[in-house]
Amino acid sequence: MGAVMGKLTTCDDAKTNLNKDWDAKDFSVFTCASAIHFAVQKDIDPLFFDMVQQNSSYDPRKDQVMHKCMDESIEYDDRIPVRGDHRPNWARFGEYLYVPVQRWLHNLEHGSIVLLYHPCVDVDELNKLRQLVTSCIYRHVITPYIKLTTERPLALVGWGSRLEMNSVDEKRVIDYIKHFGNRAPEEIIRDGKYDEYLIQEAKTVSEEDKNLCPNH
Known part of the structure; x- marks a missing residue:
């Protein structure tokens, strides 16, 4: 679908023209502008979205989108996209200083779970969610x-779904990952090639991610 996936070509070598998706001089996307981080408010309910519930004919395993080269901009209408066109080379698995949506959407297409957080999120809540996901x-x-809200500064995203939250409910998080991890058009375990500002590589949890959350 469009450019060939995961190939090092002039289309997308995961190294060149990266400012098409994000100017690395723009610190605002990963920096909290305030000295005070958001307060945890456990009375704010999570906000869940699943395209299957919105459209009973939608099948996330048969969904098709396009791979677009680095000479073409990609924009999204949704505040938090759960599907859409993206770059041919996906991000290596792990934690980043910042990785643009045009990359991590491709990870979702392979059955990944993406953890998004507002830079001003409560650090303890982020650590709880990070530990569960990893x-x-x-x-x-x-x-x-940065497009997460002050009410729900944490989110998990799978292909066709998302869960926004203020605080971490361990059971709900684990249930989400077990249900929406691997629910995607392509179950590809191979790591990506994009690694700009990767700060922590992912570690194996179970063989080929067949057993999600094995210790929970």
């Missing part, structure tokens, strides 16, 4: 995402 699924990407 212990549940190898194919994860963790990155700041």
Whole structure:
């Protein structure tokens, strides 16, 4: 579908023209502008979205989108996209200083779970969610995402679904990962080639991610 996936070509070598998706001089996408981080408010309910519930004919395993080269911009209408066109080379699994949506959407297409957090999120809540995600699924990407709200500064995203939250409910998080990890058009375990500002590589959880959240 469009450019060939995962190939090092002039189309997308995961190294060149990266400012088409994000100017690395723009610190605002990963920096909290305030000295005070958001307060935890456990009375704010999570906000869940699943395309299957919205459209009973939608099948996330048969969904098709396009791979677009680095000479073409990609924009999204949704505040937090759960599907869409993306770059041919996906991000290596792990945590980033920042990785643009045009990359991590491709990870979702392979069955990954992406953890998004607002830069001003409560650090303890972020650490709780990070620990759950990294212990549940190898194919994860963790990155700041400035478009999250103050009410729900944490989010998990799978292909066709998302869960926004203020605080971490362990059971709900694990249930989400078990249900929406691997629910995607392509179950590809192979790591990506894009690694700009990767700060922590993902570690294996179970063989080929067949057993999600094995210790929970």
